[in-house]
Amino acid sequence: MNKLKILNDPIYGFITIPNSLIFDLIQHRYFQRLRRITQMGMSYLVYPGAHHTRFHHAIGCVHLMQQTVKVLRFKGVSINDDEETALYAAILLHDIGHGPFSHAMEHSIVNNISHEKISSLFMAKLNTEFNGNLTLAIQIFKGEYHRKFMNQLISGQLDMDRADYLKRDSFYTGVAEGNINSERLITMLNVNNDELVVEEKGIYSVEKFLIARRLMYWQVYLHKTGIVAEQLLIRVLKRAKELQAKGEALEASKALLYFLKNDIDISNFDDKTLNIFAQLDDVDIISAMKHWLHHDDFVLSELCQMILNRQLLKIKVKKKPIKIKSIQKHIDQVATNHKLSESEAAYFVFSGQMSNQAYELKEKRITIQHKTGKLQDIVKASDQLNLKALSKPVTKYYICYPKADTKETYDS
Incomplete structure (x- = not known):
């Protein structure tokens, strides 16, 4: 059976499945369940087109990771075949622990168990079924592998997860403000001392990415409805x-x-x-x-x-x-x-x-590498004054009540 299938994706066009392990993981019933889990929870009640699934998103992430590996290798970053496959497996399975309607389930059918923790449990179970072939992927996913940039590609402030969901959610909701240029962002990536960096000429793409993230949170993910x-x-x-x-x-x-x-x-x-x-x-x-x-x-x-x-x-x-x-x-x-x-x-x-915080200054920073070799946080490297503001959390408060039971006058 030919396992090197090609999928047609509305965002990226044709996506190739890189190897038989990834194909077999996609075929597994644990992963196929993601076809029946909506990516954006109840957001379709606001944006009628937002019916895409966690399955779509995970496949898109694998595609972006393939592009990233290609770019980094071209720039002389050593990534062996085992590491490559582990990166694909880790990003494919990063959301496998999501319950129905995504985040709502973490506070109702289970008691304070994050989807990341359930993803780890699924990955451990799959690792047993796949004869230990996911061991390295799990180490990268948990941040236990010595090459730090690999975890940053899975779970960082400029990771493949965000690079896909911003572009994909923007497409399916029709909210153009979230349409980032993920391909250019990936082309600007590099590695310095085993940490992920963005080359200086990619600074404007990063600025657009952070601003898009902020706008998508207020307009879509934190939409009041x-x-x-x-x-x-x-x-x-x-x-x-x-x-x-x-x-x-x-x-x-x-x-x-x-x-x-x-x-x-x-x-x-x-x-x-x-x-x-x-x-x-x-x-x-x-x-x-x-x-x-x-x-x-x-x-x-x-x-x-x-x-x-x-x-x-x-x-x-x-x-x-x-x-x-x-x-x-x-x-x-x-x-x-x-x-x-x-x-x-x-x-x-x-x-x-x-609360909306587009960029966290303290954890998993986005680092700009200047042509001189100097490394600098995006906030300091950018001449976009808004970026510093984006690193401060903005909190809003809400009250919900039945429409018919209360007069329009409201005492806050």
Whole structure:
């Protein structure tokens, strides 16, 4: 069987699968599940085109890594065949631990287990199945390999993950501000003392990359309607777990019921749990909500209809934290209007915060290499004054509440 297949991608055109190991990993059921996990969670409720998947993204990352290896080798950076394959495997599998609708699941069906940790567990399991052929990939993924630049290509501030998702998410949402020139960025990469650097002539491409990232976060990833939808989904699953604990019968897939009935944290996330997690995807959640839409519990059914019919809560975004008395006022209003307890009303009234920091000065910096050989952080090397501002986190605060229950006047 010819394993050197070619895929057609709307972003990059034809993508080649570099070798049989990568082909076999793509064919594995753990990876095929990513076809059923949306890349951008609930963002399709804001941007109708945002239905692309984690599968698309991971394949795109492998393509960009192939381009990077080619560029670095051309510039005299030594990358042997084992390292090359390990880089492809690590970037292919970097998101394999994502649950349904991406980040929402980290706070609902499992207790504070990051998708990176679950990715590590999947990679360890796959390494056993593939006779240890992923050992080097796992070392690079975890930052344990002595060649630091390889981990920076997987998980840094200018990595292949960001280089793909900004361009891809920009394409599928239609938000042109995120359309970075990933090919030029890659062409400007080099390695100095085993650390990733960008050649001086690539400085403007990096500036565009950081500004694009900031704009994509405010316009897309932290879009207020997307925030509401994701928070509602978290609360749907929280309420389902609460009802399940009280002995209520809920219709759902076997895999989803397992996570509703059991409190799963890192201490009991064993091989059995991993295999059940591997059966979960967006379909389980949508299907369950369609059942729960008709449940006797008002809170659960109302939360489900809000998401399925896109009748979302109202959201107000402020520069200062929301006052407790304002939250309480809305909770009391909802409790009175719908004859709910205070704890039930709190499912429909809540506050939170969102933070945007396009560039982190302290960790995994982007280094510019001048023609003289001098190395400098992008913020100091750039004449773009905004870059320093981009390194400071900007935090906004929000409150969500039902539209029909409150007058437009709002006391922050």
